[in-house]
Amino acid sequence: LxxxxxxxxxxxxxxxxxxxxxxCPNQSCDMEATLQRLNLDGDRYLVVKPAAFSRGRESPHYPSWIPERPMTVRHLFTHYLDLRARLRRPLLHLLEHWCGDSAERAQIQRALASHEQFAQMVSERPSLIALLQQFESCQPPLARLLECLGQLKxxxxxxxxxxxxxxxxxxxxxxxxxxxxxxxxxxxxxxxxxxxxxxxxxxxxxxxxxxxxxxxxxxxxxxxxxxxxxxxxxx
Structure with a gap:
């Protein structure tokens, strides 16, 4: 083309x-499905700022590439967060921590413990919404999710x-x-x-x-x- x-x-x-x-912005269908799954109001305004980590230092996981200015949650998910990034272990650890179902938590733990199972998950190139739909009881808060999602480059x-x-x-x-x-x-x-x-x-x-x-x-x-x-x- x-x-x-x-x-x-x-x-x-x-x-x-x-x-x-x-x-290129995220696909509207992926973005809206992610907001709905996380129970987030896309029209809500927010400002992303670093919080004190320890001894006045910023968290090492703070997404400094997100501008510190008011924007809607929908704008944040559309233009700044990579919703189809390659699966990494920190995101799985986050989902495991916020899983309410013991069976789903155990499934994630097995994937994290097994190199073969983790590699198989990575090979399927799951998007964020695909992971959230697979593990329905996982409900990570937005602040923690921002620490694990990559930049939409x-x-x-x-x-x-x-x-x-x-x-x-x-x-x-x-x-x-x-x-x-x-x-x-x-x-x-x-x-x-x-x-x-x-x-x-x-x-x-x-x-x-x-x-x-x-x-x-x-x-x-x-x-x-x-x-x-x-x-x-x-x-």
């Missing part, structure tokens, strides 16, 4: 061989156009990530799936998408020379 980003008025520029970083895409003809737009060509998991279910990539939805919406040839694009970056030693007369070796 190919999408064209409108750079007019953004102050962004790019060079051949550069990349553009796209911030920008994704980098290589530039597929040249700025010589029309430097006010940039083309990105990508394939939608799809992987068949051991259970037979299909895992779909977070950002490429969202970009596909943007690309298939009926629109004019040039569409300005609501994305946060960082200035294109070039690898230090992998870029075209500034002087066109410089020799090059193409492999």
């Amino acid at each position: 190919q999408i064209t980003l409108d750079l007019q008025g953004s102050g962004l520029f790019y060079s051949p061989g550069g990349t553009v970083c796209i911030h 920008d994704r980098s895409f290589s530039v597929a156009s040249a700025p010589l003809g029309w430097c006010k737009t940039v083309d990105l060509v990508f394939g939608v990530e799809r992987e068949v998991l051991p259970s037979g279910t299909v895992f779909e990539g977070h950002c490429t799936t969202w970009m596909q939805q943007c690309a298939v919406v009926p629109s004019p040839p040039l569409t300005s998408l609501p994305v946060a694009a960082a200035p294109a970056k070039r690898a230090k030693d992998f870029c075209l020379p500034a002087n066109l007369s410089d020799p090059m070796i193409l492999v």
